[in-house]
Each structure stands twice: as C-alpha cells, then as structure tokens.
Amino acid sequence: MVEDVVKELGHLSLGTRLKRIGETLQAQTQAVLALHGFEQPAAWFPMLAALDRLGALSVGELSQAVGVSQPVITRSLRGLEDDGLVQSAPGEGDRRVRRVGLSRKGRGLVQRAQREAWPATEAAVAQACAGLKGDLLAQLAALEDALIEKPLLQRVQEG
Known part of the structure; x- marks a missing residue:
C-alpha cells in the first residue's frame, strides 16, 4: 500500500486533509x-436549507449564509433554477440585486429531505464521529478511517 503522504505530513497539510474529508x-x-x-x-x-431557513436572499447573502464564494453560488443557482427549485426576482431597493427564494417545488423538496434524507445523513455522520477522541489530527485520521x-x-442502510 502506498504511504498516505497527506496524513503523514500532519499540520503541514491540514487544509488538504480537511478538503479530502469534505x-x-x-x-x-x-x-x-x-x-x-x-x-x-x-x-x-x-x-x-439556507433559503428555507432565512427566506429569499441576494447572491451575496446566500454566499455568506453557506460560506462559499459568490461564483460557486451563481453556478449552483443556474442548476437550481433549471430544476425549478428556486426563483429569482430583482430586489426592491436595488433592481441590480437579484433575490433568490425557494419555489413551491423547492419547498416541497426541502420538506421531503428534512423528513427522509437529512436525519439519516446526520445520524450516519454522527455515528462516524462518535468514537473520536484526542488531538485534531488523530480525530481526522479516525474519521477518515471510519468513513x-x-x-x-x-x-444508513444498517440503521
């Protein structure tokens, strides 16, 4: 087996390690x-989830709420709009600012996800993290190994 260099470099490659886990x-x-x-x-x-929790947001606000860059949000919104999950309209105060909100289809999808997929996902991630003890690098190694x-x-399938 090839040595996991990223794991062996410890704190030096923590960013890469976190990205890999993500x-x-x-x-x-x-x-x-x-x-x-x-x-x-x-x-x-x-x-x-952010749009469900916070209501209609500008691209910048959605970027802040989710913690990803505006270009990533803009690209994702194209797909969300194409799927009919969100709708956008010019802002009231500044017509150049687009406000994005969930469509009826989007609200239904979120409600279904909240009932079916999100609890299962959250429980599975919590289960993978349950045995983590010690310093951060040891916890990351344990989480990676658990996954x-x-x-x-x-x-999820095993319940």
Whole structure:
C-alpha cells in the first residue's frame, strides 16, 4: 500500500486533509440522497436549507449564509433554477440585486429531505464521529478511517 503522504505530513497539510474529508463526506452524502430518491447534487442542499431557513436572499447573502464564494453560488443557482427549485426576482431597493427564494417545488423538496434524507445523513455522520477522541489530527485520521471502513450509505442502510 502506498504511504498516505497527506496524513503523514500532519499540520503541514491540514487544509488538504480537511478538503479530502469534505469531498469524501460530500460523495457519501450523495449516495445517501440517491438511496432516498434525490437526484440533486448534495452541494445544493445547504443552499436550499439556507433559503428555507432565512427566506429569499441576494447572491451575496446566500454566499455568506453557506460560506462559499459568490461564483460557486451563481453556478449552483443556474442548476437550481433549471430544476425549478428556486426563483429569482430583482430586489426592491436595488433592481441590480437579484433575490433568490425557494419555489413551491423547492419547498416541497426541502420538506421531503428534512423528513427522509437529512436525519439519516446526520445520524450516519454522527455515528462516524462518535468514537473520536484526542488531538485534531488523530480525530481526522479516525474519521477518515471510519468513513473508509463503513461509508455513510452503509451506516444508513444498517440503521
């Protein structure tokens, strides 16, 4: 087996390590969503959740609420609009600012996700994190190992 250089570099490669864990969680969350019949990218759901919780937002506000860049939000919104999950309109005070909100279809999707997929995903991630103890690097190693040993989808299917 090839040495995991990123893991061995410790704090030096922490950013890469966190990104890798994030990508693993994102891919495994996608599998859980698919199990529950959701075809939308997992990356869309934080935006849908923000719009559900906060109401209509500008692109900048949505970027802040989710913690990703405005270009990422703009690209994602195109897909969300194409799927009919969000609708946008010019802002009242400044017509150049577009406000984005959930459509009826989007609200229904979020409600279904809140009932079906989100609790299962949250429980599976919590289960993967449950045994973490010690310093951050040891916890990251344990979380990575837990996700490799038993992906989220397997955890959800096993209940």
